Amino acid sequence: MSELGHLKDKIAVVGVGNTPYxxxxxxxxYGLGARAFxxxxxxxxxxxxxxxxxxxxxxxxxxxxxxVLGISPRWTIPLPPHGRMSAMGIIEAMAxxxxxxxxxxxxxxxNIGRSRRVNYGGEESPNxxxxxxxxxxxxxxxxxxxxxxxxxxxxxxxxxxxxxxxxHHATLNPDAVMRSPxxxxxxxxxxxxVLPLRLLDYCLINDGAxxxxxxxxxxxxxxxxxxxLISGVGAKEAFARASIPNFDLDFWYGEVREAANAAYDMxxxxxxxxxxxxCYDNFSPTILFSLEGLGHCPRGESGRFVEGGTLKLGGKxxxxxxxxxxxxxxxxxxxxxxxxxxxxxxxxxRRQVPDCAVVQFAATTPCSRSLIYTRG
Amino acid sequence: xxxxxxxxxxxxxxxxxxxxxxxxAGRLAVQRCTGCGxxxxxxxxxxxxxxxxxxxWEVVSGRGRLVSWVTFHRAYWGGFGADxxxxxxxxxxxxxPILVSNLVGAGQDKAAVGAAVSVLFEPVTPEITLPKFRLVx
Ligand SMILES: [Zn+2]
Numbered sequence: 001m002s003e004l005g006h007l008k009d010k011i012a013v014v015g016v017g018n019t020p021y022x023x024x025x026x027x028x029x030y031g032l033g034a035r036a037f038x039x040x041x042x043x044x045x046x047x048x049x050x051x052x053x054x055x056x057x058x059x060x061x062x063x064x065x066x067x068v069l070g071i072s073p074r075w076t077i078p079l080p081p082h083g084r085m086s087a088m089g090i091i092e093a094m095a096x097x098x099x100x101x102x103x104x105x106x107x108x109x110x111n112i113g114r115s116r117r118v119n120y121g122g123e124e125s126p127n128x129x130x131x132x133x134x135x136x137x138x139x140x141x142x143x144x145x146x147x148x149x150x151x152x153x154x155x156x157x158x159x160x161x162x163x164x165x166x167x168h169h170a171t172l173n174p175d176a177v178m179r180s181p182x183x184x185x186x187x188x189x190x191x192x193x194v195l196p197l198r199l200l201d202y203c204l205i206n207d208g209a210x211x212x213x214x215x216x217x218x219x220x221x222x223x224x225x226x227x228x229l230i231s232g233v234g235a236k237e238a239f240a241r242a243s244i245p246n247f248d249l250d251f252w253y254g255e256v257r258e259a260a261n262a263a264y265d266m267x268x269x270x271x272x273x274x275x276x277x278x279c280y281d282n283f284s285p286t287i288l289f290s291l292e293g294l295g296h297c298p299r300g301e302s303g304r305f306v307e308g309g310t311l312k313l314g315g316k317x318x319x320x321x322x323x324x325x326x327x328x329x330x331x332x333x334x335x336x337x338x339x340x341x342x343x344x345x346x347x348x349x350r351r352q353v354p355d356c357a358v359v360q361f362a363a364t365t366p367c368s369r370s371l372i373y374t375r376g
Numbered sequence: 377x378x379x380x381x382x383x384x385x386x387x388x389x390x391x392x393x394x395x396x397x398x399x400x401a402g403r404l405a406v407q408r409c410t411g412c413g414x415x416x417x418x419x420x421x422x423x424x425x426x427x428x429x430x431x432x433w434e435v436v437s438g439r440g441r442l443v444s445w446v447t448f449h450r451a452y453w454g455g456f457g458a459d460x461x462x463x464x465x466x467x468x469x470x471x472x473p474i475l476v477s478n479l480v481g482a483g484q485d486k487a488a489v490g491a492a493v494s495v496l497f498e499p500v501t502p503e504i505t506l507p508k509f510r511l512v513x
Contacts, residue, residue, distance in 0.1 A: 122452030123384075128392075128418050129476040130384035131506055134464045135452045142446040143466055150444075150489035192449040192461075243418050244466070244476060249443065 002265040004233060011094040012220035012227030012376055015044030015213035016338040021177050021329035024207045025115035029059050030068045032209035033110040037069060040211035045224035046104060051213070053102030055093050057085045057109045058332070065108060075102040081111075083137075083282050086333030087361055087369035091233050093214050103215060109334040110209035118205060128243060140246035141283035142197040148251065148285065149196065151300065156196060158303035160187035162284040163200045163326055165311035170323025172313070172351040177206050178327040201284040203325035210334035212341070220376065228341045231358075232269070232372030234262030242366065251285075255368040256293025264295075267372040269358060271295040274372075276343050276353045277317055278336035280363035281324040287311070290364040313351060321351045333363055340373045381501050382455030391419045394433040399505045404495045406473050408434040417473040438495030439512070440469040445479050445487055467493055467509050481510035 002008075017039025019032050033056070041048055054073045056062045058081035066072055075096050079085045086109070093105040118124065121136030129135070148154045164184055170176035182200060190198035220227035236255040238248055248255075264270055271294060279290045288302035296317055297305035311319040322328045322339040329335050340359040342348050361371040388396055395417075398405035407419040411428035415436075422429055443466040451457040465479035465487075479487060480496070492512040499505045 119452065126384075126387075128386070129464075130453075131386050131500075131504070132464055132476055132478050132508075133383065133448060133453070133456050133459070133462060134476045139446055139448070139464065143444040146444045146446060147489055192447070195447040195449065195461075197446075240424075241474070244474065247466075 002262070004262065004266045007094065007098060007233070008266050009229045009231050009374070010217055011097050011214055011230045012217050013212055013230070013341050013373070014215055014220045014223045014225065014227055015040040015046065016211070016341045017041070017043055018210045018331070018335060018338055019208050021175065021206050021208040023114045024112070029110040029112050030065055032112065032207065033059055033065055033108045033211070034068055036110070036209035036211035037106055037108055040106065040213050043225065044213055046213060050104050051106045053093065053096060053105030055079065055089050055105060055107045057081070057089055057107070057334070058111055059108060073102060075105070083280065083332040084363055084365035084367045086337055087363050087371050088235070088367055090212070090214070090230070090337060090371065091235065091369070094230055094233065097214060097216055103219060105214045107212045107214065108209065109211070109331060111330060111332065112207050113330070114206045120205070127245060136194065137246040138197055138202055138283055139194045140244070141285050142194040143247055144251055144289070145196055145285040147249070148288065152303065154288065154303035156188060157184055158307060159201065159284050159288065160184040161306040161309070162281070162287045162311065163187050165306070165309060165315070166281060166320045166324045167327045168312050169321045169351055170327035173323050173328055176323040176328040177204055178323070197283060197285070200326070203282050204327070204330045206330050208329050208331055210331045210338055212334070212337060217376065225345060227376035228344045229374050229376045230371060231374045232263035232265070232267030232370070234259035234266070234370045235368070237367050239366065246366065248366070251289035251292070252364050252366070252368050253289070253293050253299060256290060256362065256364050256370070257295070259368045260294045260362065260370040263370040263372050267374070269372065273358050274317065274360045275356045276321055276340070276359045277319045278340045278359060278361045279319055279324070280333050280336065280365065281320055281326050284326060286364050287319065290362045293364060293368070294360065294362055294370065313353065318353050321348065321353060337361055337371070344373055344375050383500070384453055384455070385501065385504055391421065395419065396504065398433065398435065399497060399507050400503070402497045402505070403435045404438045404507050405433045405435045406469070406471065407431050415472050417475060436469055436471045440467040440493055440509075442466070442487060442489055442491045442493055443468050443474060444489055465493070465509055475507070478508045479510070480508045483511050486511060
């Protein structure tokens with residue numbers, strides 16, 4: 001019996017929008033956020049005056065965002081600039097809409113890390129382990145992947161399958177930042193960053209913004225496009241070792257499993273029903289860890305599972321069909337939720353998953369989340 | 377000073393001062409709750425197990441097991457520029473807490489998850505001594 005069953009299919013994503021992705025020193029977070037918001041409004045045909053909820057992420061000041069957009073909603077949530085926030089925000093918006101705190105929520109995420117030369121390590125993100133030279137989320141994922149190799153025999157060539165499949169999808173996405181195909185050998189020979197991880201295991205750093213507009217299923221009927229429903233959600237944090245950021249001894253297996261099972265139960269489906277997976281890929285190992293927690297393969301088997309193109313379009317589980325963070329755009333989960341919506345609408349052109357009816361989003365992080373989207 | 381220490385130094389505060397004082401004296405110490413006995417690092421204002429305020433510092437064996445290790449080929453601080461590639465390890469002490477440190481000394485090619493390690497102390501400034509780890513034969 002699902003604890004969240006009463007929320008199943010109640011809330012719809014009705015509008016999605018994004019800016020181009022790249023290096024835009026001439027525009028700030030608010031400008032990018034406004035462009036994405038305008039695109040999302042146009043996508044659903046809603047007047048901006050109807051927006052009465054605002055959730056912003058990685059935007060310096062929520063009120064300035066409202067000023068720029070000319071909106072003063074009755075519900076507002078600002079979220080910090082962490083990669084793990086996208087599904088957290090979507091679930092909060094869902095709860096607020098269900099409670100009647102607002103009727104139409106705009107979620108806006110913007111990132112100007114490329115043009116402002118953000119490094120995600122060193123002086124800009126101090127932690128207690130700096131004196132030993134330990135810094136960056138990539139190093140934490142290198143630590144975890146080394147453990148996965150030792151525990152389960154996973155190889156870097158298996159890890160390469162992740163980067164190769166996701167890049168393949170980017171070659172089919174005209175908006176993606178990195179569009180030249182790569183091979184397993186390219187991955188193996190890439191510049192080492194923090195071994196065992198190399199350049200092609202790391203997400204991009206680029207500027208851009210994403211917006212989603214959510215409302216209730218009933219209100220969604222009056223809008224331009226068929227709604228995409230949120231059919232399942234699940235969540236579980238792991239805060240016990242937060243002083244070693246972005247690291248978990250067991251790759252958040254238990255937490256992802258708990259979040260995924262809650263979402264499956266709420267949606268009334270199982271892993272075999274998932275037509276496409278949108279998986280937070282800050283680093284390539286995160287996809288392997290996710291596949292196990294989500295139940296797409298047995299624990300420890302993700303390396304073998306991805307061999308031979310499992311994650312590619314036409315494979316068993318098409319994953320990150322827009323090219324993900326590794327090759328499309330570093331929109332910290334937000335763009336993957338947009339891709340989920342576009343896949344269910346059948347708007348994805350050459351990268352369209354045929355007969356796509358169920359899309360799963362997953363973030364395997366200290367705040368693990370799983371969402372299930374279906375066609376309304 | 378031409379040879380000033382150029383790497384990041386710890387930010388010493390009331391909570392972590394005993395750790396660095398012990399390290400300077402060549403001892404590895406962790407915070408221990410006098411109420412329930414829970415040991416933890418980094419130190420915490422209250423015990424994360426029982427929420428008690430009464431905590432002390434316990435000198436530990438300095439022995440543990442490699443949880444994992446990585447090799448930095450990128451220097452995120454200029455001060456590490458001359459050190460790359462350098463190894464950072466994660467160690468689970470026999471007494472429980474997990475520390476991040478450097479893996480130093482001979483035989484690093486024999487590093488393996490679960491390998492036994494022991495602490496050594498490297499003074500880097502007159503005030504600061506960094507505990508580091510080496511593989512045990
Ligand atoms: Zn206690």
